[in-house]
Amino acid sequence: MSDAQRESMEYDVVIVGGGPAGLSAAIRLKQLDADLNVVLLEKGSEVGAHILSGAVLDPCGLDALIPDWKDLGAPLNTPVTEDNFYMLGEAGQLRIPNWPMPPLMNNHGNYIVSMGNVCRWMAEHAEALGVEIFPGMACSEMVYGDNGEVRGVVAGEFGKNPDGTPGPSYEPGMELLGKYVFLAEGVRGSLSKEVIAKYDLSKDKEPQKFGLGMKEIWEIDPAKHKEGSVTHTMGWPLGGNAGGGSFIYHLENNQVYVGFVVHLNYQNPHLYPYMEFQRFKHHPMVAELLKGGKRVAYGARAISEGGYQSMPKMVAPGVALLGCSVGMVNVPRIKGNHNAMLSGKAAAEAAFAAIKDGRASDELPDYEAEVREGAVGKDLHKVRNVKPLWSKYGLTASLALGGMDMWTNSLLGLSLFGTVKHGKTDAEATGIAQKFEPIDYPKPDGKLSFDRLTNVAFSFTNHEESQPAHLQLKDPHVPTAINLPKYNEPAQRYCPAGVYEVVEDDNGPKFVINFQNCVHCKTCDIKDPSQNINWTVPQGGDGPNYPNM
Incomplete structure (x- = not known):
């Protein structure tokens, strides 16, 4: 499509993605200067429509961004009241006591939330500050300047035929141009992938690692509901076939989030992550909880798990990568939303300073330095070895080694292992089918498990x-x-x-x-x-x- 056929609009900052990172950046920009022109583009039908997360939220990101969030009615309604850790076998479970856990694993002060609803609330706050938010606007292309810098994105292209040619109701989309573009697309965003490749931002970094997270919302028997209860499990049904585990979070209204994560570096190509999740719900402990209840929602998304050593360079001329576009999940805590918010705040502050100084479309090194050296980097650096140790030594050994490593990092600021490498990408980890036994999965029963x-x-x-x-x-x-x-x-x-x-x-x-x-x-x-x-x-x-x- 020729640029001449597209209309364009100029902004100070263009933000792609209405998740916690993008919304935090938008809010912070308008807090710093109400006159800045800020636009946020969200591909979902509304903000929150494509947001899926566990989620137990550490409110430190909100505390830094909107200190009076509680008075303003943020939907953080269910404080965590108890933490449970279990190792599962096929017919039973072993409770792992809380006392040997590193302090960072404690969920005291955190909240069970719907991140979709948190983002909807943040969007209202952003719009009240004057941010222009356009949902239903997928960003399909980058726009580059004459010197190779990022100038903007193309959004709102509609009406193509199945073969890619313009249909009778074709709309070519619009160029939204900015002094800076923030990519906050979440995990493996298509534009972020392009920018990382174009500017070689992953050079000298470890490959990013991923997990697949699947989640159902259940309404359960009120007699079994424990509002504020948080449970994590490891072991069965995955065993040695793959890394991963489950989460069970009791939120308000007799609802429970039931989720399952499979690390995508598994070797056996016969593995069927979705059916591992469905099989998990037939464990006696889980089946008893869900018996008599009903599933009301389902979703899935990838999770970035590479951590500190896998974060690419976050800036290039005119562009910054935010949140899970970089990969900021603390794997043992199963939390990344707080870091996404902090990254959005840091990017906004760096861009504001640059615009104030009369700069545009250059790099924002202050943003990168704040993420790597500030609260986000410190959070991820402490746990950088948990995922690669798990991948190298398996679940049982990594519990001891990873736990010890987190303790020494927390207490002494050092690791006995240095920084462990991840090695292969998740795609490269896939083994040849004939070297592995097929896995026989039970047929879903339509009550606890579903096709x-x-x-x-x-x-x-x-x-x-x-x-x-x-x-x-x-x-x-x-x-x-x-x-x-x-x-x-x-x-x-x-x-x-x-x-x-x-x-x-x-x-x-x-x-x-x-x-x-x-x-x-x-x-x-x-x-x-x-x-x-x-x-x-x-x-x-x-x-x-x-x-x-």
Whole structure:
């Protein structure tokens, strides 16, 4: 599309993504200077529609950004009242006492929240300050200046035919240009991926690592409900097949968040993360809790797990990466929202200073320095070895080694291990199918466990089917010519929404992409062993519509 065919609008700062990082940046910019022109673009149908997180929220980010959040009615209604840790076996569980846990693992002072609702509240606050927020505006392209700097993004392109040509109702979108562009797209954002590659921002960094998080909301028997209770488990059903574990959070209104995380560096391509989650709910401890209840929502998304050593350079001319676009999750705490907020605040302060000095489209080194050396960096540095130790030595050994490492980091500020490397990417970790035994998964019973397509209906996902598929194959022959014989085409299993199928017809196996099912988790972009799938944005407003995630 020629630039001349698109209208453009100029802003001081253009923010892509209405999650905690982007909203924090928008709010802080307007706090610093009410006259700054700030626009925030969100691909979901509304702010919060694509937000999925555990979530137990450490309020330190909100404390720094909006100190009177409690008086202003922020939806942090359920303080954590108890922490439980269990190691599961198939028929029983062993409670891990709290006393040996490093202090950072304590959830005292934290809140069980819907991050979707927190973001909706933050959006209202941002709009009251004068931030322009445009939901339903997917950002499909970067705009670069004459000197290779980032100048803006293209948003709001609608009406393409399935083959990518303009349809009868085609809208070319608009260029939104800024002195600075903040990419706060979340994990594995398509524009962030482009910018990281263009400016080689991951040079000399460890590869980013990921997990797949799946979550259901259940309404349970009031007699079993313990508002404020937080439970984490490890062990069964994953065992030695993959790293990961579960969370069970009791929020208000007799609701429980039931979630399951599978680390995506697993080797066995026969592993089926979604069915591991469904099997987990049949553990006696979990089944008893959910018995008589009903599932009311489902969703999934990837989680950045690389931590401190995997964070790419965060700035390039005219652009800054925020939150999970960088990867700021504290893996043992299973928390990243507080760091996302702090990163947004830091980026805003750096951009404000630059604009005040009359600068535009240069790099923002002060932002990078604040993240790496300030509260975010200190939070992540203490736990930098937990994930790679788990990957190298397995669950049991890593509990001892990782726990010891967190204690020495917390007390002495040092690690006996230095900084452990991650090694392979999650895609490269995938093994050859014939070297692993297939895994027999029980059929979902429709009461505690459900098939993927039934559950996807509870994510309220919708895509206009006449548009081009936003899941693009670099080479259409790879799935059946390489991935199927070599890896038993794991896309059939790692996708938590049933997007990918291999079907037989008269011409042999055929790879089918049901893009309308996609919940935007990005797992395919991460785990495909041939790195043949490129996740791009569909037209704005499409995708899941999470009500309370």
